[in-house]
Amino acid sequence: MSSLVADDVRVVLGDGIVPVDGVSFNVESGGWLGVIGPNGAGKSTLLKALAGLLPYQGTVTLDPAPDGPKRRDLARVLAYVAQQPNLPPDVSVREYVLLGRTPYLGYLGNPGRHDREIADGALARLELEPLARRRLGTLSGGERQRVALARALAQQPRILLLDEPTSALDLGHQQQVLELVDRLRLDDGMTVVSTLHDLTAAAQYADRLVLLDRGRVASAGNPAEVLSVSRVREVYRALVSVTTDMRGRPVLSPVRPPEGLRPCRRDVDSA
Amino acid sequence: MSRAGRALAAAVIFVIAAVLLGALVGAADLSPWGVAATLLDRIPFVHLDTGLSTLDQNILLQIRMPRVVLALLVGGLLAIAGAGYQGVFRNPLVDAGMLGSSAGAGLAATVAIVFLSGLGSSVVPIAAFAGSLAGVAASWFASSGRRDTATLLLSGVAVGMFLTAAQAYLMQRDSQDLQQVYSWMLGSMATASWTQVDEALPYAAVSIAVLLVHSRRLDVLALGDDEASSLGLNAGRTRLIVIAAASLAAATAVAVSGLIGFVGIVVPHVARRLGGPSYAVVLPLSLLIGGGFLGLADTVARTVLSPAELPIGVVTAVVGAPVFVMILRRSQAVQA
Numbered sequence: 147m148s149s150l151v152a153d154d155v156r157v158v159l160g161d162g163i164v165p166v167d168g169v170s171f172n173v174e175s176g177g178w179l180g181v182i183g184p185n186g187a188g189k190s191t192l193l194k195a196l197a198g199l200l201p202y203q204g205t206v207t208l209d210p211a212p213d214g215p216k217r218r219d220l221a222r223v224l225a226y227v228a229q230q231p232n233l234p235p236d237v238s239v240r241e242y243v244l245l246g247r248t249p250y251l252g253y254l255g256n257p258g259r260h261d262r263e264i265a266d267g268a269l270a271r272l273e274l275e276p277l278a279r280r281r282l283g284t285l286s287g288g289e290r291q292r293v294a295l296a297r298a299l300a301q302q303p304r305i306l307l308l309d310e311p312t313s314a315l316d317l318g319h320q321q322q323v324l325e326l327v328d329r330l331r332l333d334d335g336m337t338v339v340s341t342l343h344d345l346t347a348a349a350q351y352a353d354r355l356v357l358l359d360r361g362r363v364a365s366a367g368n369p370a371e372v373l374s375v376s377r378v379r380e381v382y383r384a385l386v387s388v389t390t391d392m393r394g395r396p397v398l399s400p401v402r403p404p405e406g407l408r409p410c411r412r413d414v415d416s417a
Numbered sequence: 418m419s420r421a422g423r424a425l426a427a428a429v430i431f432v433i434a435a436v437l438l439g440a441l442v443g444a445a446d447l448s449p450w451g452v453a454a455t456l457l458d459r460i461p462f463v464h465l466d467t468g469l470s471t472l473d474q475n476i477l478l479q480i481r482m483p484r485v486v487l488a489l490l491v492g493g494l495l496a497i498a499g500a501g502y503q504g505v506f507r508n509p510l511v512d513a514g515m516l517g518s519s520a521g522a523g524l525a526a527t528v529a530i531v532f533l534s535g536l537g538s539s540v541v542p543i544a545a546f547a548g549s550l551a552g553v554a555a556s557w558f559a560s561s562g563r564r565d566t567a568t569l570l571l572s573g574v575a576v577g578m579f580l581t582a583a584q585a586y587l588m589q590r591d592s593q594d595l596q597q598v599y600s601w602m603l604g605s606m607a608t609a610s611w612t613q614v615d616e617a618l619p620y621a622a623v624s625i626a627v628l629l630v631h632s633r634r635l636d637v638l639a640l641g642d643d644e645a646s647s648l649g650l651n652a653g654r655t656r657l658i659v660i661a662a663a664s665l666a667a668a669t670a671v672a673v674s675g676l677i678g679f680v681g682i683v684v685p686h687v688a689r690r691l692g693g694p695s696y697a698v699v700l701p702l703s704l705l706i707g708g709g710f711l712g713l714a715d716t717v718a719r720t721v722l723s724p725a726e727l728p729i730g731v732v733t734a735v736v737g738a739p740v741f742v743m744i745l746r747r748s749q750a751v752q753a
Binding site: 194197198199216217218219220221222225226228231232233234236237241245246248249251253254256301 | 630633636637639640641643644646647648649650651689693694695697
C-alpha cells in the first residue's frame with residue numbers, strides 16, 4: 147500500500163515568484179495522478195516540491211512514511227525521474243541503474259551482491275538486459291527513458307514521480323513508456339504522479355487529473371470531468387474537440403478555429 | 418581482469434618504473450642491482466648485500482629518493498585534486514587554479530619572498546600553503562548565498578584575477594625578486610628532503626583518504642544536483658567536503674613544489690580514458706598516474722640540461738601535452 151496526500155502546497159522562489167499556490171490532492175494506493183497544464187503552470191515545480199527538491203509550504207504526507215528525516219529515508223520511499231535525466235555518456239547502463247541503490251548504502255558502503263541483483267532485476271523488468279553493457283551516450287531517446295525508469299525502480303520506491311516521461315519521444319515510444327509505467331503500478335501497487343503535456347495520453351493512462359493554471363488548481367477529478375472543451379479553451383486558450391473512446395476516456399483533437407474566429411495575438415494576451 | 422583492474426595494474430607498474438628510473442638516473446653512476454637491492458633492503462625483515470658504497474647509498478637514499486618520493490606525492494596530489502574538482506563541478510576543464518588556489522599560493526609566496534625573506538626560505542612553502550587555502554576560501558565566500566557550481570567557478574575566476582593582479586603589482590614594485598618568484602612559480606623539486614616528505618604526508622594522507630571515500634558520491638553527483646538529491650545524497654555537503662579535501666591536496670602540493678600546471682587538469686582525463694568514468698577508479702588511477710608522471714618529469718627536468726635544471730612545469734607541459742593528444746586521438750579512433 148502506498149499513497150500521497152498534498153495539502154495546500156505552496157512554493158515561493160527566491161525572487162518572490164509563486165509558481166505553485168495552494169495545491170491539494172490525494173493519490174490513492176496504486177493510483178496514477180496526471181498533472182497537466184499549459185507551459186509555466188507550475189507542473190515541474192510541483193513535482194520537485196513533492197520530491198523534496200524544493201522547499202515548500204503546506205504538507206505532503208506519504209504512506210509509507212519515510213523512516214527518518216534524511217534525504218536517503220525519503221529516497222527509499224519515493225523515486226523521481228527528471229524530464230530530461232542527466233545520463234553521463236560514458237557510464238554503462240548497468241552501472242547507471244546500480245546508482246539507484248544509493249539510498250541503501252552506508253557512508254563508506256559500496257553496492258554488494260544484493261544491490262546488483264536488484265539492479266539486474268530492474269534491467270530485466272524493463273527488458274534492458276541486452277543494453278546492460280552499452281554506454282548511456284549511445285542510447286536512443288526511448289532507451290534513455292527506460293533506463294532512467296530502471297534506475298528509479300532500483301530504488302524500490304513505493305511512489306514514483308515522473309516529470310514528462312514521454313517528452314521528446316515519438317508516438318510509439320510514448321506508448322511503450324506509458325504502458326510500462328502502467329504495468330509497474332498495476333503489478334507492484336506503486337503510486338504514480340506524473341506531469342504530462344499530451345492531454346490525450348494523460349486521459350488514457352491517469353486515473354485522476356489535476357489541471358494547473360498559473361500555479362493553482364483549475365480543475366481536478368477523473369479525466370472526463372477535467373478535460374472538457376470549455377475548460378481546455380479557458381486554460382490552454384486552445385480549441386479542441388473531445389470524443390470518448392470505448393473505455394469512456396476522453397480523446398482530444400486540436401481543431402483549427404473557423405476563419406474570423408481565430409484569436410489574434412492581442413485577443414490571446416488580453417484574454 | 419576488468420578494464421579498471423588492468424588500468425590500475427598498469428598504473429602500479431608505471432609508478433614502479435618511474436621510481437626505479439628516478440633512482441637510477443643521475444650524475445653518479447649507480448648500478449641497477451645496487452639500487453634495487455638498496456631499496457629492497459629498506460623493507461623490514463629483508464636484508465641484502467647492496468654492493469653500493471656508503472657514499473653511493475647516501476646519494477641514493479638522501480638525495481635521489483626523497484626527490485622521487487616527493488615528486489610522486491606532489492604529482493599524485495595534484496592529479497587526485499584535479500579529478501575531485503572535475504567531479505564536483507561536472508566540468509572536465511576545472512582544476513585547483515580555477516578556484517583561486519594557485520593565485521592565492523602565488524600571491525602569498527610572493528609576499529613571503531618580498532617581505533619575509535629575513536625569516537628564512539622555509540617561510541615560502543608555509544605561505545604558499547596558507548595562500549592556496551585562503552584563495553579557495555575567498556572564492557567560496559565570494560559566491561556565498563548562491564553556491565551553485567557556475568557561481569562558484571565565476572567567483573574563483575574573479576578572485577584569482579584579483580590575487581594575480583596583486584602579485585603582479587608586488588613583482589613590478591620589487592623587481593629584484595622577480596627571478597626568485599618566477600623560479601618558484603615554475604615549480605621545482607630541487608630542494609626535496611625527507612623532512613619535506615614528512616611534513617607533507619599527514620595532509621596528503623587526510624586529503625587522499627577523504628577523496629577516495631567520496632568516490633561513489635562523485636559518481637552520483639555526476640547525475641546533477643536534483644537527481645543526486647533524489648537518490649538521497651546531500652549534494653551541497655558532498656561538494657563542500659570534496660572541495661575542501663581537494664584544496665588541501667593542492668595546497669600541500671604547491672607548498673612543497675611551487676606551481677606545477679598541467680598535471681591536475683590532464684591526468685584525470687587520461688585516467689578516465691584508461692579506466693572508465695567511475696570515480697571509484699578515476700581517483701586512485703589519477704593518484705598513481707599523476708605520481709608516476711611527475712616522477713618521470715622530474716627525472717627529465719634534472720638530467721636534460723645537467724648539471725643545470727629545467728623547471729618541472731616546463732617538462733610536464735612539453736612532455737605531457739603530446740602524450741595527451743596521442744591518447745585522445747587513439748581513444749577517438751577506437752570509439753570510431
